Amino acid sequence: MKLREIAHSRTGDKGNTSNISVIAYDPRDYPLLLEQVTAARVKAHFAGVVEGDVVRYELPRIGALNFVMSRALGGGVTRSLALDAHGKSLSSALLDLEIEAPVDKT
Amino acid sequence: MMRTIRIGSGAGYSGDRIEPAVELAEKGDIHYLVFECLGERTVALAQQARLKNPDLGYDPLLEERMRAVLPLCAAKAIKIVTNMGAANPESAAKKTAEIARSLGLSSLKIAAVVGDDALEACRQGDLPILEFAGTIKQLGNRVISANAYLGAEPIANALSAGADIVITGRASDPALFLAPMIHAFGWAMDDWILLGKGTVAGHLLECAGQITGGYFADPPYKDVAGLARLGFPIGEVGEDGSLVVTKVAGSGGAVTARTCKEQLLYEVHDPTRYIQPDVVADFSQVEVEEIGLDRVRITGGRGTERTGTLKVSVGYVDSFIGEGQISYAGPGALARGRLALDIVRERLKLTGVAASELRFDLIGVDSLHGPQVSAHANEPYEVRIRVTGRTESLREAVRIGNEVETLYTNGPAGGGGAWKSAREVVAVASVLLPRGLAKPQVRFVQV
Numbered sequence: 001m002k003l004r005e006i007a008h009s010r011t012g013d014k015g016n017t018s019n020i021s022v023i024a025y026d027p028r029d030y031p032l033l034l035e036q037v038t039a040a041r042v043k044a045h046f047a048g049v050v051e052g053d054v055v056r057y058e059l060p061r062i063g064a065l066n067f068v069m070s071r072a073l074g075g076g077v078t079r080s081l082a083l084d085a086h087g088k089s090l091s092s093a094l095l096d097l098e099i100e101a102p103v104d105k106t
Numbered sequence: 107m108m109r110t111i112r113i114g115s116g117a118g119y120s121g122d123r124i125e126p127a128v129e130l131a132e133k134g135d136i137h138y139l140v141f142e143c144l145g146e147r148t149v150a151l152a153q154q155a156r157l158k159n160p161d162l163g164y165d166p167l168l169e170e171r172m173r174a175v176l177p178l179c180a181a182k183a184i185k186i187v188t189n190m191g192a193a194n195p196e197s198a199a200k201k202t203a204e205i206a207r208s209l210g211l212s213s214l215k216i217a218a219v220v221g222d223d224a225l226e227a228c229r230q231g232d233l234p235i236l237e238f239a240g241t242i243k244q245l246g247n248r249v250i251s252a253n254a255y256l257g258a259e260p261i262a263n264a265l266s267a268g269a270d271i272v273i274t275g276r277a278s279d280p281a282l283f284l285a286p287m288i289h290a291f292g293w294a295m296d297d298w299i300l301l302g303k304g305t306v307a308g309h310l311l312e313c314a315g316q317i318t319g320g321y322f323a324d325p326p327y328k329d330v331a332g333l334a335r336l337g338f339p340i341g342e343v344g345e346d347g348s349l350v351v352t353k354v355a356g357s358g359g360a361v362t363a364r365t366c367k368e369q370l371l372y373e374v375h376d377p378t379r380y381i382q383p384d385v386v387a388d389f390s391q392v393e394v395e396e397i398g399l400d401r402v403r404i405t406g407g408r409g410t411e412r413t414g415t416l417k418v419s420v421g422y423v424d425s426f427i428g429e430g431q432i433s434y435a436g437p438g439a440l441a442r443g444r445l446a447l448d449i450v451r452e453r454l455k456l457t458g459v460a461a462s463e464l465r466f467d468l469i470g471v472d473s474l475h476g477p478q479v480s481a482h483a484n485e486p487y488e489v490r491i492r493v494t495g496r497t498e499s500l501r502e503a504v505r506i507g508n509e510v511e512t513l514y515t516n517g518p519a520g521g522g523g524a525w526k527s528a529r530e531v532v533a534v535a536s537v538l539l540p541r542g543l544a545k546p547q548v549r550f551v552q553v
Contacts, residue, residue, distance in 0.1 A: 008328060008364060010321065012373030015237055015536070021371035023364070048478035057377055061393050061406065062367045068375045074465075076237065078147045079424045079533040081465040081494040082474075088321075089474045 004095035007033060011091040018050075018072040018087040020094055024063040033065055034058065036099050042067050045097055049090070067094075109345045111290045113283055113307075114184075115338050116175070117141040118314030120148060120165055124174050126315070126338040126357070131178040133354045134340050138286040139179060141171060141188035142279045142312045147534045149276050150421020152192035153251035154532070163194030164201065164273075172205045180211045180270070187261060187282050191273040193251065195220055198273045199551045206553045214553040217264035219274040221546035224418050224539055225252040233537040235420070242420065242537065250532060251421040254539055257383030257412075258304075259295060260546040261285035267548065276419060278383050280308025283341065291345040301385035302409020303347030306392060309380070310351060310369050310404065314338045317351060317369040319359030332358020349404040350397070361400040370394070383416055385409040415538035424533035425462070425496045428503030430510025431469070432517075432524040435488035442518035443468050443489040446510075449517055450493050453509045460502050461495035468492075490523075496531075503528035 003009075003022070006029045012019045022037055024030045043054040052070030059066065073087050074080030084090075114136040116127030120143040130136055143165050156163025165171075168190045179186055191198040199218035206214050229252075232243045242249060253276035262285040264272045274282070284304040287293060293300045310317055317339050319330035337357025342350040351361050370389055374380055380387040391406040430450070434442040447466045454461065467473035469490035472480040495506045507526025514524055 004327065008324070008368065010368040010372055012371070014373055014375070015534075017375070019371070019373065019375060021368060023367050023371075025364075046475075046479060048476040057375075057390075059371070059377060059390060059392075061391055062370065064367060064371060066371050066374060066377060075463075076533060079496075079531050081427060081463060081496060083467060083469065083492060084474050092324075093475050093479055 001099050001101050002095065003037065003097040003099050006099065007095070009091035009095055011088055013073060013077050013086045016071055016073050016076040018069045018090055020067045020069070020091050022065045022067070022094065027063040030060065030063040032099065032102065037065060037097065039067065041097065042094065045094065046072070109291065111138065111286060111343055112136045113138040113140060113286055113311065113341045113343060115140055115142070115311040115314045117143050117171070118312070118316055119143065119145060120167060122314060124171055126336060127171065128174050128178065129354055129357060130338055130340065131175050131182065131184055136184055136340060138185050138187060139175060140282045140311070141186070141190060142282055143167070144189040144192055144276065146419060147421055147532055149193050149253045149419065150251045150532045150534065152194065153421065156193045161197050164192045164198035165190035168198055168201060169205060172202050173209070176206055176211060177209055180214060185265065185286070186271040187285060189274045189277050189282060191218060191275045193275060195273045195275045196549060202271060202273065203551045203553045212553055214270045215268050216271045216273065216551045216553065217267070217269035218549045218551070219256065219260045219264060219272065219277065219546060220549060221544060222253045222256050222276040224254040224544055225249070227539060227543040228252040228418060228420065228537055233539065236536045236538070238535070245422050248422040249420060250423065252418050254416040254418045254544040255383055256544065256546050257281050258285035258288055259384070260548055262288040264548045265289040269550065279312040280305045280382060281384060283308030283311050284384060287343055295384065298385050298409040298411055300347045302387040303349070303407035304343070305380065305382050305385055305387035305409065306389060306404060306407030307341050307343055307349045310366060311339050311341045313369065313372065315359065316372065317365050318353050318361055319365055322365055322368060328364065330360055334358065347407065350401055351404060352401045361402050363394045363396050363402055366394045366402045366404065381413060383412065385412050414541055416541055416544055418537045418539045420535045420537060421532055422535065424531045425498065426500050426503040426528060427494060427496055427531050428506030428528045429492065429494045430507035430524065430526040431490055431492045432510055432513050432521045433488060433490040434518065434520055436520070439487065439489045440468070440471065440485050442520065443491050445518045446491050446513050446521065447493065449513065450509050454506065457505070457509070459495070459505045459509070461497050461506065463496040465494045500528055500530065
């Protein structure tokens, strides 16, 4: 299934850094996010977009992850050549990530 | 009984809708109305306007916003806090006084917070730039402005001195909300826990509609009703830093645990260290709980001691950007779009356009996330090509759009709707200024 089935997301920008939250609709799916939505996978998912590191922060109390992606906005919001200079649409791309559903979900 | 104040957030950016702020003033039962209108580079653009006319340099929508809310705010004693002063808070205060008089209002005290202009201090210190190797001096005469993010203290002082309206230039966005709390509750400027809680509140409220259902809807997963008449948020803040986020009953949108969680992490990096002028706030233990329709209780905000520096936003002329677009439709649209991009790519080389960076997009196909992320099988009915490039002069930038426009008569079949532009790019970089070098002051205008 797609990440979109179990999580919602919002993108923010500061200079050339983009942050994307991934928030479980149901807190019970948070462990699934922890396990499968890793910094490495997010970095690979944004190949060709994110040139720098991806760092993941964990917020168990709200069932959320926060990904901070450096060198992700074409040199910075205020000077980027990109149509979406803020990278506002990146969250929608991340929700396309493939997630393996646990088999025994009873 | 615990004292509580109600703070309305009347704008999330400079061009935001105006009626939701009027609705807040009219029906929100609020004590404070805050307008956050100053984007990262807006001060630099405003400084350019001020250099042309010393009476300008404040937010271009100041008059429209003030005319819309001043009569209601004056009648109900709602205090206004805003960063619409941009590069010229004093002129903004004078203009606001003039508007108030023209509306027949009197007995209003308007404060301008000045002292965020840190250009001289930055030049003297030749401070290093955080985003790239270099210093302020190395940017030379490209530098337009340098403004420190001031904290809540001068705004709170202005309120305590009786100001009805406080107009700042560059100040931290959450500080615009934190200041009324400090003023109303007498919070100490070294009570890091309370300042951290207040910062959580300010952060959640500062983007206005983004916590009431804006920037959120994603049908059918996340449906939001009434986005055309989206209500802006109200924070009910207690003197112990407790917070309930809500909105005017009957307005569009929704305040839910989900909208609050998304906004909590918006533009946040390390959630344990959200660095502000007044405090380093910690969002990591925050919890959200729906306690009623459009009522969400926020708990768990914290903070630690502030740092010794203030972030300064430096506006400078970075480059020029030229751009051209043209569309193709029907069978084979994508192939003609790709052919058009190839032609422009070759033309820019042949004619020797001096661009340090070029970008070739197919709008509707790969313009947002690039060819790797956007790989999919379906061919669109129509496609719009977009070519952009960075140059050192406006003249060179113009040539990029021209090479797209000439596709009308020289390019693939059926190219329509060509458009071009060339513009100067004012970009923003940051430096850290030792705190003591910024000297905020408050000046008053009486109506």
